[in-house]
Amino acid sequence: MEFAKKILCIGAGYVGGPTMAVIAAKCPQYKVTVVDINKARINAWNSDALPIYEPGLFEVVKQARGRNLFFSTDIDAAIDEADIIFVSVNTPTKSFGEGAGKAADLQYWELTARNIVKVSRVDKIIIEKSTLPVRTAEAMGRILNANEKGIHFEVLSNPEFLAEGTAIEDLNDPDRVLIGSQLTPEGVKARSQVVEIYANWVPKEKIVTSNVWSAELSKLVANAFLAQRISSINSISALCEKTEADVTEVSRTIGMDSRIGKRFLMSSVGFGGSCFKKDILNLVYICQSYGLTEVADYWESVVRMNEYQKRRFVQTMLKAMFNTVAGKRIALLGFAFKADTGDTRESPAIEIAKQLLEEQARVVISDPKALDNAKIDLAPYVDSDRIEFVEDPYVAAKGAHAIAVMTEWNAYKTLDYKKIFSSMERPAFVFDGRNILNHKELFEIGFNVFPLGQPTLKHF
Ligand code: UDX
Ligand code: UDX
Numbered sequence: 291m292e293f294a295k296k297i298l299c300i301g302a303g304y305v306g307g308p309t310m311a312v313i314a315a316k317c318p319q320y321k322v323t324v325v326d327i328n329k330a331r332i333n334a335w336n337s338d339a340l341p342i343y344e345p346g347l348f349e350v351v352k353q354a355r356g357r358n359l360f361f362s363t364d365i366d367a368a369i370d371e372a373d374i375i376f377v378s379v380n381t382p383t384k385s386f387g388e389g390a391g392k393a394a395d396l397q398y399w400e401l402t403a404r405n406i407v408k409v410s411r412v413d414k415i416i417i418e419k420s421t422l423p424v425r426t427a428e429a430m431g432r433i434l435n436a437n438e439k440g441i442h443f444e445v446l447s448n449p450e451f452l453a454e455g456t457a458i459e460d461l462n463d464p465d466r467v468l469i470g471s472q473l474t475p476e477g478v479k480a481r482s483q484v485v486e487i488y489a490n491w492v493p494k495e496k497i498v499t500s501n502v503w504s505a506e507l508s509k510l511v512a513n514a515f516l517a518q519r520i521s522s523i524n525s526i527s528a529l530c531e532k533t534e535a536d537v538t539e540v541s542r543t544i545g546m547d548s549r550i551g552k553r554f555l556m557s558s559v560g561f562g563g564s565c566f567k568k569d570i571l572n573l574v575y576i577c578q579s580y581g582l583t584e585v586a587d588y589w590e591s592v593v594r595m596n597e598y599q600k601r602r603f604v605q606t607m608l609k610a611m612f613n614t615v616a617g618k619r620i621a622l623l624g625f626a627f628k629a630d631t632g633d634t635r636e637s638p639a640i641e642i643a644k645q646l647l648e649e650q651a652r653v654v655i656s657d658p659k660a661l662d663n664a665k666i667d668l669a670p671y672v673d674s675d676r677i678e679f680v681e682d683p684y685v686a687a688k689g690a691h692a693i694a695v696m697t698e699w700n701a702y703k704t705l706d707y708k709k710i711f712s713s714m715e716r717p718a719f720v721f722d723g724r725n726i727l728n729h730k731e732l733f734e735i736g737f738n739v740f741p742l743g744q745p746t747l748k749h750f
Pocket of ligand 1: 301305401
């Protein structure tokens with residue numbers, strides 16, 4: 291069969307994989323290929339055990355795989371035949387040199403761009419899917435177009451707003467799709483080709499076009515605003531714990547103001563995920579590099595508040611447990627950075643587990659989907675006899691002095707807490723880092739309960 295377009299995505303990660311699977315499922319007339327330098331990852335995409343856990347993803351992949359969706363490691367052949375190339379390689383925070391700890395490490399993006407130039411024989415549209423510092427598309431355009439083959443590459447920005455755990459829903463029914471381009475005739479023409487792809491299933495009024503820098507900046511700002519709401523409510527949780535106020539009541543009340551809105555006001559042990567911290571620090575770095583010190587400080591405080599919230603959680607545990615957790619078994623319920631994903635990147639649980647291990651606690655990590663990643667995150671401690679990884683929360687809690695909820699998995703709401711209580715040491719503590727449990731019921735069972743931003747319920 292002749293395909294109407296050949297679309298390629300470089301980078302088969304959390305973003306590239308699901309996005310391309312949905313495009314392929316919605317548009318059988320296009321050939322969609324996803325490549326990656328990681329062979330094991332590609333093999334997994336071609337198997338029944340996909341490399342990432344995402345509700346509904348397997349069904350979508352099954353529908354299109356082998357028909358018009360292909361996963362491959364033959365990057366060069368795929369570049370050669372593609373009309374449109376999405377780039378979704380990772381852009382971690384730089385760990386070295388200028389901008390270390392803040393700026394984005396663009397080496398993978400640049401290597402990918404150079405490879406595209408090397409292999410291509412005709413003009414192509416290149417689309418940034420990775421979140422990048424503003425003006426990256428411009429730099430990439432320069433690298434791509436500094437070729438002596440007379441080939442033109444039009445670089446567009448099409449940032450992805452999907453959230454893990456709801457990626458398929460978000461892709462099927464996005465709030466908006468954003469496509470940025472140069473405002474030249476070639477740029478606008480390329481943009482209309484990308485609009486055409488999404489218009490197969492997204493209503494036209496939700497497809498927003500803009501200049502390329504607005505598109506790049508919008509992605510960073512969207513994540514910064516979302517994270518800022520969490521840091522804001524988390525800052526209030528600290529104040530609530532000192533007063534008689536209850537942060538869940540405050541959230542509910544302010545969320546009913548339609549100007550504020552009710553989402554992203556859940557106080558937590560801290561936000562995680564691959565994007566929030568990285569994107570904010572990126573924004574901070576950009577502001578600093580333009581001499582906007584006040585603006586940089588303002589956004590950096592969102593990250594500082596998040597670090598404080600994690601530290602504060604461990605301090606609460608220590609203080610409650612008579613100022614020592616040394617030798618005490620503590621079960622962490624959940625390790626993923628949020629429910630419905632096995633992803634642990636920047637998960638607050640990592641920091642909390644480390645701090646508890648530093649305090650010489652015996653830490654048991656429990657999670658339905660994230661234990662493999664947890665073992666990687668805690669690799670330096672894995673051989674220690676003070677750490678265990680157990681999927682079953684009942685086994686994890688057995689003999690523990692405390693359980694601490696790190697991830698809001700639904701399953702944790704309905705565990706048999708009487709059974710758990712009877713298997714634990716006394717006094718038994720619950721620290722609810724997500725405010726998802728029924729605190730009054732737990733208190734009545736006999737637990738000493740420490741919610742976030744709410745009065746503690748203690749038997750002593
Ligand atoms: C990535 C970026 O981190 C994020 O900023 C952006 O918004 C979307 O793309 P994600 O898909 O979650 O997010 O990253 P990851 O799961 O790490 O996937 C990136 C993939 O690119 C990896 O599988 C990696 O092997 C691959 N890759 C990396 C290449 O194929 N080529 C490279 O040169 C580098
Ligand atoms: C985020 C953005 O939502 C998405 O648009 C972007 O494309 C990528 O980054 P993601 O990181 O997958 O998505 O998850 P998100 O649902 O935004 O949650 C991020 C973190 O905030 C999680 O750790 C979550 O538990 C936490 N969170 C969220 C809270 O602590 N409280 C809330 O009210 C909401």
